[in-house]
Amino acid sequence: MSNRSLNLDDTLYHYLLGHSLREHPCQTALRAATASHPRARMQIAPEQGQFMALLVKLLGVKRAIEVGVFTGYSALSVALALPADGRLLACDISEEFTALGLPYWREAGVADKIELKLAPALQTLDEHLAKGEAGSYDFAFIDADKVSYDGYYERCLSLLRPGGLVLIDNVLWGGDVARPAQDADTAALQALNAKLHRDERVDLSMLPLADGLTLVRKR
Ligand code: CA
Numbered sequence: 450m451s452n453r454s455l456n457l458d459d460t461l462y463h464y465l466l467g468h469s470l471r472e473h474p475c476q477t478a479l480r481a482a483t484a485s486h487p488r489a490r491m492q493i494a495p496e497q498g499q500f501m502a503l504l505v506k507l508l509g510v511k512r513a514i515e516v517g518v519f520t521g522y523s524a525l526s527v528a529l530a531l532p533a534d535g536r537l538l539a540c541d542i543s544e545e546f547t548a549l550g551l552p553y554w555r556e557a558g559v560a561d562k563i564e565l566k567l568a569p570a571l572q573t574l575d576e577h578l579a580k581g582e583a584g585s586y587d588f589a590f591i592d593a594d595k596v597s598y599d600g601y602y603e604r605c606l607s608l609l610r611p612g613g614l615v616l617i618d619n620v621l622w623g624g625d626v627a628r629p630a631q632d633a634d635t636a637a638l639q640a641l642n643a644k645l646h647r648d649e650r651v652d653l654s655m656l657p658l659a660d661g662l663t664l665v666r667k668r
Pocket of ligand 1: 491492493618619
């Protein structure tokens with residue numbers, strides 16, 4: 450028994466997946482297709498995708514944002530959870546990586562819910578703010594280059610309605626955030642974690658899920 454989060458070993462992790470993971474066949478196939486990719490570690494964990502989908506349903510999300518698509522597993526997870534008229538603005542700069550996911554989005558019948566924008570995400574988010582979309586989104590997932598996280602966070606927070614949720618990925622960064630930073634990515638995550646802790650505009654919870662996921666609710 451413990452009053453702190455468990456450190457999962459392989460046996461317990463496989464138990465967790467074996468007793469809770471529900472994937473659409475296209476999610477399983479996309480995960481398998483990404484497993485051999487040299488940057489496969491950039492894909493979110495399947496139990497994280499399922500958790501995000503649950504949040505999307507709990508919040509009744511209709512308008513969502515994703516910053517950092519990679520091969521599209523998280524976008525697929527969110528899109529499958531959105532209602533028929535729900536929309537996901539998916540931001541990435543890599544046509545090569547995102548193209549891997551497209552066939553699976555189509556096969557799952559959710560490609561029409563996903564607007565893939567291939568451009569620097571700061572620019573895309575600024576364009577949507579300039580169009581007067583502040584306060585009109587329900588949900589955002591940030592999982593891209595770490596040095597720009599604070600810029601993504603501020604823009605997503607502006608685009609969210611009060612009560613909307615921002616999810617920030619990799620906040621524990623393999624444990625590096627708890628040690629003196631040796632690189633810019635770690636330093637950026639440490640700075641954002643410290644800022645969020647005292648950010649009076651939001652409620653938050655930092656979860657030791659996958660590589661660390663912070664849930665931030667706009668007040
Ligand atoms: Ca990530």
